[in-house]
Amino acid sequence: TNVYGTNLNGNYADNTKSYLVSECFDLTTVTSPTLEFDMAFELEQDWDIVYIEYSIDQGVSWNLLGSATDANWYNSGLTSGENNTCYNCPGGQWTGFNSTMTHYTYDLSAFGSTTNFMYRFVFHSDQVVNEEGAIIDNPIISGSPLSTDSFIDETFKVYPNPSTGIFNLKTNSSQPISISVLDITGKEIFNKQNLNISDSTYKINLNNYYSGVYILNIQTSTTRTIKKLIVK
Structure with missing residues (x-):
């Protein structure tokens, strides 16, 4: 040890x-x-x-x-x-x-x-x-993990969830977005800034991380959305 x-x-x-x-x-x-x-x-x-x-x-x-x-x-x-x-x-x-x-x-x-x-x-x-x-x-x-039930926002969809490690993020928002993923201790493990994915799909790859619950933060210039990710 x-x-x-x-x-x-x-x-x-x-x-x-x-x-x-x-x-x-x-x-x-x-x-x-x-x-x-x-x-x-x-x-x-x-x-x-x-x-x-x-x-x-x-x-x-x-x-x-x-x-x-x-x-x-x-x-x-x-x-x-x-x-x-x-x-x-x-x-x-x-x-x-x-x-x-x-x-x-x-x-x-x-x-x-x-x-x-x-x-x-x-x-x-x-x-x-x-x-x-x-x-x-x-x-x-x-x-x-912070309960995200009150943060449901159909502007952003994440699927499949639970997943074995690959999550698809889809949005109809025309604004650039920044996303980050944190583990249960609050440590940031994934970060991408100023993405333009309107009407398209962005893949979030957590294949290298353990099974468990993670927190996805999605930030635009005017809003913040939090979703729970579950890696099987």
């Missing part, structure tokens, strides 16, 4: 700040989005830390995600310099020892209208004393 780690061969370095950065997610396509991952850590107590930040502007600015009062989240709420310790602490972080691989979750419903959500793990060590560090596995944003 592959994992992400501060150092897979020995202790981490002193005076280090490093990041594990996610891709960009569109959270408008799922309900109850939740950040999930597994982590174990051995860190110098109250001095070396791991925490998570988020961005909603494609990584231009970052903010701390959550607090120590949230369920199943940080084990420390120390702020920088509190009790003359943890000068790197932002006010919510993991520190100390938990060598058991533990499953963590954080409800992202507050960001449900965000189309450019990113997160990153931050590791920060001080100048002296080091331990084995942290390992992280299975990071994912989970959720349920």
Whole structure:
């Protein structure tokens, strides 16, 4: 099994700040989005830390995600310099020892209208004393596909649906359209811009993707239509 780690061969370095950065997610396509991952850590107590930040502007600015009062989240709420310790602490972080691989979750419903959500793990060590560090596995944003029943629009037809991987998109719209397909985690897997397919058919090829539910976004200059695609 592959994992992400501060150092897979020995202790981490002193005076280090490093990041594990996610891709960009569109959270408008799922309900109850939740950040999930597994982590174990051995860190110098109250001095070396791991925490998570988020961005909603494609990584231009970052903010701390959550607090120590949230369920199943940080084990420390120390702020920088509190009790003359943890000068790197932002006010919510993991520190100390938990060598058991533990499953963590954080409800992202507050960001449900965000189309450019990113997160990153931050590791920060001080100048002296080091331990084995942290390992992280299975990071994912989970959720349920957004119901599209209220978005039915006969201007756009998709068939066959379900399909084994090839979907035909037909429209009587004379406007150029842009289409994108997202998987259940909000990751964009297909994108085509400014297509002119009035009274013709465009093939969407998902043959290389797993069976499951995907979200098709169809955008014109004046409308947005969402349809559910099912790959058998």
